[in-house]
Amino acid sequence: MSSPATLPGAGAPRTPPKVRRPEPAPRVATPASALAAFRAESRSPVVEPDGEEWIVTFFWRDADADEVLLFVNRLTDERDLDRSLMERVPGTEEWQLSYRMPGDWRASYAMVPKRPGRPAPWRDLAEQASLRAALDRGLPDPLNPQRMRNRVGNPVSVVELPDAPAQAWLAPRGPLRGELTRHDLDGRRPWVYRPAEFTAGGPVLVALDGEMWVGELSLPAQIDNLIADGLIQAPLVLLVPGGDRLRRWAELNGSGGMPDWIADVLLPWAVTGHDAGTDAADRLVAGQSLGGAVALLTAAERPDAVGAFLAQSASLWQEGLADRAAAMPATTRGYLEVGRQEWVLLGPNRELHRRLDASGVRHDYAEFNGGHDYACWRGGIADGLRALLGVRAG
Structure with missing residues (x-):
């Protein structure tokens, strides 16, 4: 596996197209x-x-x-x-x-x-x-x-505004009940959150841009709240940092090699060192923007390792990426959401939803009235986790 410095695409970060709003803001x-x-x-x-x-x-x-x-x-x-x-x-x-x-x-x-x-x-x-x-x-x-x-x-x-979707699991209800640790792995420094309720061999959540989810937007705190309310199974959480702008563009663009790194480096390490489960069906990759695109590609191109995606405002403006994502196996599960104010991404995400539906991929699709924005994603990620890690009957 290539080191981060030599990943494909590392020398050519790209930027999304700058397109005027179809209609001026009201x-x-x-x-x-x-x-x-x-x-x-x-x-x-x-x-x-x-x-x-x-x-x-x-x-x-x-x-x-x-x-x-x-x-x-x-x-x-x-x-x-x-x-x-x-x-x-x-x-x-x-x-x-x-x-x-x-x-x-x-x-x-x-x-x-x-x-x-x-x-x-x-x-x-x-x-x-x-x-x-x-x-x-x-x-x-x-x-x-x-x-x-x-x-x-x-x-x-x-x-x-008054009818904005509730973000009921966002606020911490006290100290984390599980253990949050940081590690060195292959040139990166991921965090691992092991909820108090996690049992060996249980589900795995890979969260990209992990540095955004370990501070005030604490994803571990949301997971604690969802577990406490009986809404999700307790996952082992692997929070992968995105790094600075250049590194993030190099590693999270469509040719950056991140899906293979997740499948071949991160997940085996989590199995041997942190009791992660080995069943691909119980492994989920979550990401926003470029990370959302990586979540889709990992599910599509490494179904041997990952069986579900949680993609928020995925950067489907990248050439050929939607076609690659749409080719995922019908056994994949997912959660796809995009903001109605995202005039560059709304159409491509709607079209991907249509194509996944047509190919039988089981997934939830949501549109929120907002933009490319953690103010929205911080609530939507909990909705995605409920859909994909929901407590199973029996």
């Missing part, structure tokens, strides 16, 4: 009532009913800013950033921007201010990575207590 004029509520209660965003939908108004206080960009996951179009500039309330330090959204919407967001005499952080950037870095380092909303950290570890705020 920006509307800010109601006077929203500004009044903001001033009276110092809260943001202000959410008000508007027929069957809701007007969501974001506010920001900044006397020194020349401009303020509101970066909302997948409402902001990176090909049309001017449309996401907040409006200054004349004669004040207040900035505002409103959207009309359905009641099941959830998203992370941040503000990016431009300071006098300095260039706007989001303009005149030569390549996509620089733009993404600028947007990922925006500032959280100080008037919104709901926060999380994005992939680069920066705090961002979260907005969710």
Whole structure:
């Protein structure tokens, strides 16, 4: 097996296509009532009913800013950033921007201010990575207590409307009941979580981008909660770190060799050292974005080792990847979900769902009103685990 530094594709990271939103985000004029509520209660965003939908108004206080960009996951179009500039309330330090959204919407967001005499952080950037870095380092909303950290570890705020799917297993109910350890394996440093209820030979969950799931978005805590509520079998959890941007692109793209590493290195190691089960039917790979694509490919191309996938917003823009994923055996089980605001990925994931249905692959399919966003994935992963690791009758 190749080392991480020499995996196929390691020298040629690729990026998804930058395509404009098919329709502009539903920006509307800010109601006077929203500004009044903001001033009276110092809260943001202000959410008000508007027929069957809701007007969501974001506010920001900044006397020194020349401009303020509101970066909302997948409402902001990176090909049309001017449309996401907040409006200054004349004669004040207040900035505002409103959207009309359905009641099941959830998203992370941040503000990016431009300071006098300095260039706007989001303009005149030569390549996509620089733009993404600028947007990922925006500032959280100080008037919104709901926060999380994005992939680069920066705090961002979260907005969710009244009908957004519940994330009932997210909050820890106390210290972890099992044991979380970290190990060195073939140039990587995976974590292993062994729930207190796990028994030798039991099911295995491989979670990609593991560094996202061992902090405040604790996947082990969610698993503890699901086990305590009698909803899933206790799995041995292998959390594989994604690493920095270049390494992640090299290893998680469609030619990066990760499915074979999971099957030939990670899982045998877990069997010999951590009592993992050997039945492929009880082994599940979960991932988001590029990791979601790897979860699909592992199930499709290594059915000898893995029998199930949990793919969230899988990066099916990669050439030929959907065809490879669609060729998985009919014995595979899966959970596939994508956000309705993901205009590049929604169509390909819908089409993959159709093809898997036609070939008899048993899987659940879900669409959520959100974007390419851990604010949504952190709840959806629990739904996928319930579907794939649900307690069996008898």
